[in-house]
Amino acid sequence: MAPSAYIAPVGDSALIFRDDIFKGKVLFCTGGGSGICRAMTEAVMRHGANAAIVGRKLDRLTQAAKELSEATGQVCIPTQADVRQPKALQEAVSKTIEKFGRIDFVICGAAGNFLAPISGLSENAFRTVMEIDTIGTYNTIKATLAHVRASKGSYIMTSATLHYNGTPYQAHVSAAKAGVDALSNVLAVEEGPHGVRSNVISPGPIANTEGAARLASVAGKDSPYPLGRPGDVRDVGNATIFLFSDAASFVTGQILAVDGGSEHLRTTQ
Numbered sequence: 001m002a003p004s005a006y007i008a009p010v011g012d013s014a015l016i017f018r019d020d021i022f023k024g025k026v027l028f029c030t031g032g033g034s035g036i037c038r039a040m041t042e043a044v045m046r047h048g049a050n051a052a053i054v055g056r057k058l059d060r061l062t063q064a065a066k067e068l069s070e071a072t073g074q075v076c077i078p079t080q081a082d083v084r085q086p087k088a089l090q091e092a093v094s095k096t097i098e099k100f101g102r103i104d105f106v107i108c109g110a111a112g113n114f115l116a117p118i119s120g121l122s123e124n125a126f127r128t129v130m131e132i133d134t135i136g137t138y139n140t141i142k143a144t145l146a147h148v149r150a151s152k153g154s155y156i157m158t159s160a161t162l163h164y165n166g167t168p169y170q171a172h173v174s175a176a177k178a179g180v181d182a183l184s185n186v187l188a189v190e191e192g193p194h195g196v197r198s199n200v201i202s203p204g205p206i207a208n209t210e211g212a213a214r215l216a217s218v219a220g221k222d223s224p225y226p227l228g229r230p231g232d233v234r235d236v237g238n239a240t241i242f243l244f245s246d247a248a249s250f251v252t253g254q255i256l257a258v259d260g261g262s263e264h265l266r267t268t269q
């Protein structure tokens with residue numbers, strides 16, 4: 001494919017959304033200590049929310065929470081938990097409620113990934129990623145739902161685009177993310193009557209992230225981008241702000257690919 005004649009700008013959320021749209025709101029984000037989910041947390045905090053970030057490594061979480069608080073002027077607390085352990089997640093939720101008194105938004109983002117062909121994928125390796133991504137999302141929903149119902153809040157699951165086609169060496173992640181998409185769809189229809197929304201963001205190749213770096217070796221030499229560039233974490237942040245905002249109050253059960261159009265492109269390469 002010829003190089004794109006156009007390079008999409010990265011939207012500056014401060015110029016697009018009011019800076020106080022999430023004032024008084026509280027975000028609970030698993031996987032928020034690094035990568036895309038950290039950027040999603042920062043985007044929501046920049047528009048007025050406080051946050052609790054959840055992960056396994058307390059030192060990394062503590063550092064991230066400090067940096068997020070300093071960068072946004074809001075309060076971010078670290079809450080250590082492995083999403084595979086429901087009790088630990090419930091304790092993280094209790095800590096969040098003790099600190100902030102409510103949970104409005106939840107990002108189910110904790111994920112595991114590595115490249116392995118099915119022929120070399122052990123039962124434990126497959127199960128590990130299913131447990132982190134799919135069961136971890138289920139556990140997060142169960143731990144937070146009463147609070148999200150109380151605030152008539154909203155969920156975003158972070159998925160991926162790799163399972164919409166066959167991506168080599170990603171059987172475990174593809175199966176796990178398909179489960180995540182399905183969980184969100186069911187949550188949307190069951191909880192809509194309680195005022196709760198649930199949507200999925202599926203990031204495509206996002207520059208400077210662990211996931212993209214790992215997948216680069218199976219993505220083809222010159223991955224074509226119809227919008228002229230790979231994604232930026234701020235692109236995912238902007239989609240997050242939209243889906244949590246009242247501008248999306250009639251949007252639920254949707255899967256939003258943030259991938260510059262890559263998923264729909266067929267090439268003859």
Ligand code: HXC
Binds near residue numbers: 162
């Ligand atoms: C084959 C592997 C493997 C590899 C681990 N395993 N790495 N098998 N190839 N490269 C196997 C192990 O041998 C073991 O099976 C089983 O998986 C469990 O491994 P553990 O190390 O014991 O598990 P754990 O400590 O829980 O670690 C989980 C992990 C780890 C997923 C394996 O890599 C991890 O947490 N990584 C950091 C998170 C991460 O990658 N985040 C980025 C997500 S990006 P056996 O049979 O030996 O017992 C993302 C987006 C993708 O998801 C899309 C981007 C476009």
